[in-house]
Structure formats: structure tokens, C-alpha cells
Amino acid sequence: MLFSSITFIYYFLPIALGLYLITPKKYRNLVLLITSLIFYFSGEPIYTLLLVFSSISDYFHSLYIEKHRGTKYAKRALVSSIIINLLALAFFKYIDFFIVLLNSFSGLKLALLNVPLPIGISFFTFQTMSYTIDVYRGDVKAEKSIIGLATFVCLFPQLIAGPIVRYTDIATELQSRVLSWDQTAIGVKRFIIGLSKKVLLANSFGQLCVIFREVPDKSVVFYWMYGIAFTLQIYFDFSGYSDMAIGMGKMLGFNFPENFNYPYISKSITEFWRRWHITLSRWFRDYVYIPMGGNRVSKWSWVRNILTVWLLTGFWHGAAWNFILWGGYFGVLLILEKVFLGKILTRVGRWIPHMYVMLLVTISFVIFNADNLNQAFSDLSGMFLATGEYHQELPIFNSVTLYYLKSYFILFVIAGIAATPLPKIIYTKLLERLFILEPIMVLILLSINTASLVSGSFNPFLYFRF
Structure with missing residues (x-):
């Protein structure tokens, strides 16, 4: 259910x-x-x-x-x-x-x-x-x-x-x-916000990802559209589910830990993993990394500890080599940041680190979402215009890509903004003057979500796979 x-x-x-x-x-x-x-x-x-x-x-x-x-x-x-x-x-x-x-x-x-x-x-x-x-x-x-x-x-x-x-x-x-009306109201609002992330955003990007697999006339830009679409889909899908869980917890009198904190505003991969699936990162830190010695060991033992934790993190997500590669990929990036790359990122301004994170995270989720390693390498080669084993004369852009770019452009813009704290900041300031706005917005969102679900729209849940 x-x-x-x-x-x-x-x-x-x-x-x-x-x-x-x-x-x-x-x-x-x-x-x-x-x-x-x-x-x-x-x-x-x-x-x-x-x-x-x-x-x-x-x-x-x-x-x-x-x-x-x-x-x-x-x-x-x-x-x-x-x-x-x-x-x-x-x-x-x-x-x-x-x-x-x-x-x-x-x-x-x-x-x-x-x-x-x-x-x-x-x-x-x-x-x-x-x-x-x-x-x-x-x-x-x-x-x-x-x-x-x-x-x-x-x-x-x-x-x-x-x-x-x-x-x-x-x-x-x-x-x-203790149950209270205030906590229940907060829980209901949190649940509906999570539901909206899932139904209105994640499901829409999920449809684009399905279309991408079915369309034969791909281009380099379409591969990137797919990579970004899945990166947004998995965030809104999983963080939306976490919001719904936390909201229901409050309705029942429980305070569950937060699981996401705007990971796509991160300026390093280290920061990204402090903001993404927070409870999983803490679990591996407290029950695997620290018992192995953490960083209070020799350099090579420390490298071993990080790689072990991240290979296990990847394997936890699924029984396939692409998940293990995905975990190892992040392990290597985290080691590089701790050794030298992190210092460089603090010196190159604000936007370069952010673009660095989003590029590497998008690549990671292309690997993550592949059915196997061959598909992962095929998708990555399509993104980086590699030809040979996987692609022959792949165009940079074509009419099919233009059609779907036009169709989904507004959704990409909305989702990009929604993945930042900006909507919450604006909403909070509006509530300071128009407190009656909150129940109205909650009811409107619930109605829109209900209409979407009644219509029988695309509605999978990604983390059922894990």
C-alpha cells in the first residue's frame, strides 16, 4: 500500500x-x-x-x-x-x-x-x-x-x-x-507537502525517465535531460516519502529524525552526504565506521575504513554491481575531498563547488538507476558523447529532444527552485502576514494531489526496490 x-x-x-x-x-x-x-x-x-x-x-x-x-x-x-x-x-x-x-x-x-x-x-x-x-x-x-x-x-x-x-x-x-492539535496540524501539513513532492514532481520526472528508455532517437542533450530528471525524481520521491513518514509520526505523537536537508545546495560531496539520507549515513558512521576505528587510525587504515563503509552503503541499496560501483564512487570522492580537494573547493567561489556537486551527483544517479553495469556505461557514454561500443554517431541535439525539452522545461525550473530553501523562506514570510493562507494552501495541494491520483497517473515508489 x-x-x-x-x-x-x-x-x-x-x-x-x-x-x-x-x-x-x-x-x-x-x-x-x-x-x-x-x-x-x-x-x-x-x-x-x-x-x-x-x-x-x-x-x-x-x-x-x-x-x-x-x-x-x-x-x-x-x-x-x-x-x-x-x-x-x-x-x-x-x-x-x-x-x-x-x-x-x-x-x-x-x-x-x-x-x-x-x-x-x-x-x-x-x-x-x-x-x-x-x-x-x-x-x-x-x-x-x-x-x-x-x-x-x-x-x-x-x-x-x-x-x-x-x-x-x-x-x-x-x-x-503527548498528542496535540498543534502537532497534528504540523504533521498533516508535512504529510501533504511530502505527498506533493511525490505525486506532482517525482512522478512527473519518473514519466520522463520511462519515455527516455522507450524513445529510440536519443541525443547527448536527451541523455543529460534523463540524468537530471532522475536526480530530481529520486530526491522528491524519497524526501517526499520521508516528509510523509515524519508527518504521520507527529500525528501519532512521535518525533522522527530528519532525513533530508536540501542536499542539492551542497558545495561538496562531504556536505551532500550530511544532507542526503541523513539517517543512513549516521547508521553507517555509528555502527560501522567508528567501530572500525574511524579516522583515528593510520592513513591507509582510514582509507580502507571509508571505502569499506561506502562499498557497503552501495551494496545495501541493491544486489547489483552498479550499486557497488556507486558506493565506491562516493567513497573515492570523499577521500579526495578530505585529502586535498575540499581545500580547493573552499577557495574557488560559490558557484563552482555547487556545479561540481551537481555534476558528480547526477553522474552517480545515472549509475544508480541503471539495470546493470552495461546500461550504466551506455548512459554515461551517451552523456559524454562517447562512441564505439555503446553508441554510433549520437547527435548532440535533435527534434525529439526539442519536443521533450519544451514539454518539461517549466517542470525542471519549478523542481530546481523547489529543491532549495527559497520556497520555504517565501512561504514563511507570507504566513507572517496572511496566517489564513496555510490551511487554504494545504487544502489546495491535497485537492490537486487527489485529482492526479484519481486520474490514475504514473505512481511508483523507487525505494521499494531496496
Whole structure:
């Protein structure tokens, strides 16, 4: 069930919120758990059992860890918990990738299993692992209520695509949270803004990306249009989803961490990753990079640590070589910035660093969105006018490109502005004088989104792939 669907917006969410609000406080976690399981069951009936198993497994592991804290038994329980989580992730997400590798290196011809990918497994697996690790470290006490822990794991607003919420983020609110009309109003507004990003912007760029694949008469400019379109699509798609999750969290009394902070205004790749998918970056920093020694090691060990983290980041996104290349690409860029490039970027003005970031990020997302390495190299060669294996006499520009450039030009301009803080600044200043404007704008946006969804427009969600 997509957040950006009529079924969710006008049926599931109002019913879930209504039941939640009329339920006495001491039973609200149970109601939230049941509605979250129903939400997941609507898309993944069989894999709901995996979600339940994950909750139960980490519940008992965490209790055992806390009981034996400081002993070898606690460490063994932690290792057991991590292995169970990683084995589930490896089997459902990576088993066919590993079979292909084994066949390639051994000459065997093992058949692929074609196991369907459980929605959100990458997200809820990381959440449960962070919980048991934090219990082991003593950063948080083990949750005594299995309903409470299962609610944390299964919480439907952030279950299938983040933000990656740690138990420490909401431990207090799981026990006691305050609902207010002000927070609910903020949550509704945030949800509708996220919905608008997804439906009005991301979906429109998604259609252009589909058209690009289908059109035979491409040009260099069309390849760049595609690269920029997907770069905007994935931002508005994923940040829109995060906005919707954060908004629903506020409606329920939770304060989820922010996941995006205008990444496309960054002036370095280092800054970009402080602003993009913030909760994932923090997860790898706290549970992989720092435990490996971080930057408090020798230069070569530090390089190893960064490359390891970013290769894992790429692999986390998907079981394909283009994702691994994508992660390694950013790892190398971050190393170069920390060694010498970052100092240069601070000396060359304001716009050159910004263009540098957008160029490299666009290239990265072309790699990211490819079905395989061959397609990635084909797309990149099209962007940079390379001929030979992938392209023969590709024109710089043609009539097909002109048609789609005219059709989407205004959308590119609107999206480019919307990816900056400017609209928020203008909107905030308007509200200072016309406070009645806010509910009117929210209703207008909801109406436009509803009309778009009712018309049956293009409405995928990219991060279901991961």
C-alpha cells in the first residue's frame, strides 16, 4: 500500500488514526502495532511473518544481553542477533547475487532462486540491529514489553522506506507520548507537502525517465535531460516519502529524525552526504565506521575504513554491481575531498563547488538507476558523447529532444527552485502576514494531489526496490 494512494490517504490512514485516538493511552501501542501489521500485510502477506519473527528474535536477544551485560554471554547474544538479521537480509536480498558469483568463479550452474524481496527489509533490519547493539553498549535499556518493541519495529509510517529510526530516537515516546492539535496540524501539513513532492514532481520526472528508455532517437542533450530528471525524481520521491513518514509520526505523537536537508545546495560531496539520507549515513558512521576505528587510525587504515563503509552503503541499496560501483564512487570522492580537494573547493567561489556537486551527483544517479553495469556505461557514454561500443554517431541535439525539452522545461525550473530553501523562506514570510493562507494552501495541494491520483497517473515508489 503506497502512501501516495487513494486507499491509504482516504481509507487506511483516517481509520488507523481514528482508532488510535479513541483508544486509551495504555493500549495505543497495541492498536498501532495491529494497524502497522495490517498495513504491511496488505502488501506482503507472507513476509509479515518475517517482520514478526524479527521483532520476537530481537526482543529476547536484547533481554538476554541486558541480563548478562558485561559478560561473554552478552557478546554471544549480540553476535547471534546480528547474524540472524544479516542472514535474513542476505537470503532475501542477495542470494541470487551470490549464486551468480559462485557460478562465475566455480563453473557451476546453480539455478537462481528468484526469491521475492520483502518490502522494507533493508530498513527494518538496520533498525533492529541498531537496537540490540545499543542495548549491548548500554546506550539504552532493553524494552520489557514485547508489544512496545514490536511497535517500534513495525511502526507503519517509517516501516518500508525510513527514515531509519533508532530505538533511542523514540524510546521515551514509546512509553508516553503527548498528542496535540498543534502537532497534528504540523504533521498533516508535512504529510501533504511530502505527498506533493511525490505525486506532482517525482512522478512527473519518473514519466520522463520511462519515455527516455522507450524513445529510440536519443541525443547527448536527451541523455543529460534523463540524468537530471532522475536526480530530481529520486530526491522528491524519497524526501517526499520521508516528509510523509515524519508527518504521520507527529500525528501519532512521535518525533522522527530528519532525513533530508536540501542536499542539492551542497558545495561538496562531504556536505551532500550530511544532507542526503541523513539517517543512513549516521547508521553507517555509528555502527560501522567508528567501530572500525574511524579516522583515528593510520592513513591507509582510514582509507580502507571509508571505502569499506561506502562499498557497503552501495551494496545495501541493491544486489547489483552498479550499486557497488556507486558506493565506491562516493567513497573515492570523499577521500579526495578530505585529502586535498575540499581545500580547493573552499577557495574557488560559490558557484563552482555547487556545479561540481551537481555534476558528480547526477553522474552517480545515472549509475544508480541503471539495470546493470552495461546500461550504466551506455548512459554515461551517451552523456559524454562517447562512441564505439555503446553508441554510433549520437547527435548532440535533435527534434525529439526539442519536443521533450519544451514539454518539461517549466517542470525542471519549478523542481530546481523547489529543491532549495527559497520556497520555504517565501512561504514563511507570507504566513507572517496572511496566517489564513496555510490551511487554504494545504487544502489546495491535497485537492490537486487527489485529482492526479484519481486520474490514475504514473505512481511508483523507487525505494521499494531496496
